Amino acid sequence: MPSILAHIFLGLIVAHVLRIKKKSLVLLGCMLPDAKIFLFALALPALGPTQANALIIPIHTPAGSLMLSLFVSSLFAKNNFLRYFKLMKLGIITHFILDAAMFPFNGIEHYLLLYPFTWQIFGIETGNLTHYFTLASFTALALFYGHKELKRRQNIRT
Amino acid sequence: MKDMGKRALGLACLFIVCFLCIWSLNDAPRNWCIMPPTEYVAEHPEIFENKSVYVDGMISDLEKVEGGTVFYLSPFNGLLRGLKVESGNRTSLQNGMTGVNVYGKVVNCVLSAERIRTQDTTAPLEFFFNVAGLFFFILIAKEEWRVKKGFPYLEER
Numbered sequence: 471m472p473s474i475l476a477h478i479f480l481g482l483i484v485a486h487v488l489r490i491k492k493k494s495l496v497l498l499g500c501m502l503p504d505a506k507i508f509l510f511a512l513a514l515p516a517l518g519p520t521q522a523n524a525l526i527i528p529i530h531t532p533a534g535s536l537m538l539s540l541f542v543s544s545l546f547a548k549n550n551f552l553r554y555f556k557l558m559k560l561g562i563i564t565h566f567i568l569d570a571a572m573f574p575f576n577g578i579e580h581y582l583l584l585y586p587f588t589w590q591i592f593g594i595e596t597g598n599l600t601h602y603f604t605l606a607s608f609t610a611l612a613l614f615y616g617h618k619e620l621k622r623r624q625n626i627r628t
Numbered sequence: 629m630k631d632m633g634k635r636a637l638g639l640a641c642l643f644i645v646c647f648l649c650i651w652s653l654n655d656a657p658r659n660w661c662i663m664p665p666t667e668y669v670a671e672h673p674e675i676f677e678n679k680s681v682y683v684d685g686m687i688s689d690l691e692k693v694e695g696g697t698v699f700y701l702s703p704f705n706g707l708l709r710g711l712k713v714e715s716g717n718r719t720s721l722q723n724g725m726t727g728v729n730v731y732g733k734v735v736n737c738v739l740s741a742e743r744i745r746t747q748d749t750t751a752p753l754e755f756f757f758n759v760a761g762l763f764f765f766i767l768i769a770k771e772e773w774r775v776k777k778g779f780p781y782l783e784e785r
Binding site for chain 1: 634635637638639641642644645648649650651652653760761762764765768769
């Protein structure tokens with residue numbers, strides 16, 4: 471993964487641009503593919519690194535993540551099942567856009583976009599673009615939230 | 629009844645994911661880097677350019693690396709690339725090498741101190757971003773909890 475921060479920032483930016491109120495659902499979608507870490511931590515002592523790595527691959531694929539998000543939506547929402555699924559789906563899409571552009575390569579599960587139909591990988595080589603993106607978005611969001619907080623405090627004073 | 633259908637769908641999806649995970653234990657390509665016949669590739673780097681190659685080796689060979697540059701083929705455009713490896717730093721080595729051994733076909737190339745193409749210095753930065761990201765995620769969740777007096781999504785159940 472590029473970094474958790476990069477995923478969260480891209481999710482936040484997309485949620486801001488599309489004016490989505492329930493940002494946390496988009497963010498949950500952004501983080502859902504990386505739920506593999508928990509499974510990896512559980513499986514590591516029993517299976518060892520190679521097998522544990524193989525075990526987590528399906529979770530970190532678009533198909534696996536979408537199915538997981540369906541499961542999560544079915545737990546959370548009574549009436550807004552599809553809407554919540556769509557918001558999480560948006561987060562998942564942003565996650566894989568960043569992962570496919572990652573460099574250096576860090577695990578094939580980031581590029582298995584058509585799993586389980588094929589093991590063929592798809593991606594674009596963008597150098598260290600994701601890191602630059604993280605820094606740029608960090609700065610942009612810090613400015614944005616800083617400005618918002620300043621305005622809020624000014625309003626309270628007046 | 630509708631809720632039952634949704635829950636059944638959710639559970640079915642979870643079951644499918646679990647099945648795929650267990651299935652991939654045997655089916656997945658081994659995503660570990662493989663040490664190549666070092667001297668041979670160092671002498672003939674042109675052989676590995678724009679080609680997929682099979683090389684035998686084991687993950688345990690990583691322990692033997694004492695620094696230098698790891699050369700490998702980009703799985704996307706087939707170009708020969710290199711990453712500098714810190715002495716005894718397994719993490720940075722894995723960053724550069726895993727994912728190169730795609731589908732057990734495209735394999736990283738060679739460890740050689742003589743040829744340095746690019747340097748990978750992003751590992752500590754990435755660690756910082758991951759920690760900061762987790763912190764930020766918790767902060768957002770906390771704020772959401774404070775503003776909305778609990779997670780409304782859970783209350784809608």
